[in-house]
Amino acid sequence: GQQVMQIPQYQHVQEGEDFTTYCNSSTTLSNIQWYKQRPGGHPVFLIQLVKSGEVKKQKRLTFQFGEAKKNSSLHITATQTTDVGTYFCARLSNFGNEKLTFGTGTRLTIIP
């Protein structure tokens, strides 16, 4: 199947440091979504990217979609304890309300 891989699997950072997670696909993606799952919680939608080379920002979060539409990244500047959780990228199978194929996730822990 069309797998979506994420690296790293785990990341521990000091509060205030930056954090980046990378999402890679062997095939071209029509879109990529990002979700955050707090410990013990449920996935919460953050953003969707659809255009080649697209960059979107949400406060301290910067999302990028690669030029070839095969990779994406999420960068958090100056992490805070509220950023703790697992960040998943996900591919929507069609450009509509079909299934999400989630990446393997990156679990972020913050050292205060």
Added chain:
Amino acid sequence: EPEVTQTPSHQVTQMGQEVILRCVPISNHLYFYWYRQILGQKVEFLVSFYNNEISEKSEIFDDQFSVERPDGSNFTLKIRSTKLEDSAMYFCASGADPEAFFGQGTRLTVV
């Protein structure tokens, strides 16, 4: 803010028993989903439901699983004869382009 609600939050069942997990999706959404997440692993698609029928299902969604929308508000997932490996968190979601809204989940423990 509208939300997807799931009951129960935790279900413990004996192997071989039937379980029904319940969800109330967001009322004006058209697509409904079930996903599962084995502890510490990624979220896996089970099934999508549109216009009162299954629109897509994964290889996990075998004959032991079924979904129903018995009335205008509820959306259920039934597992006919549970196995130990069915232990997981089950998330219901409903879709509104492009965002999927997830419920809080039901933690199913099969003993």
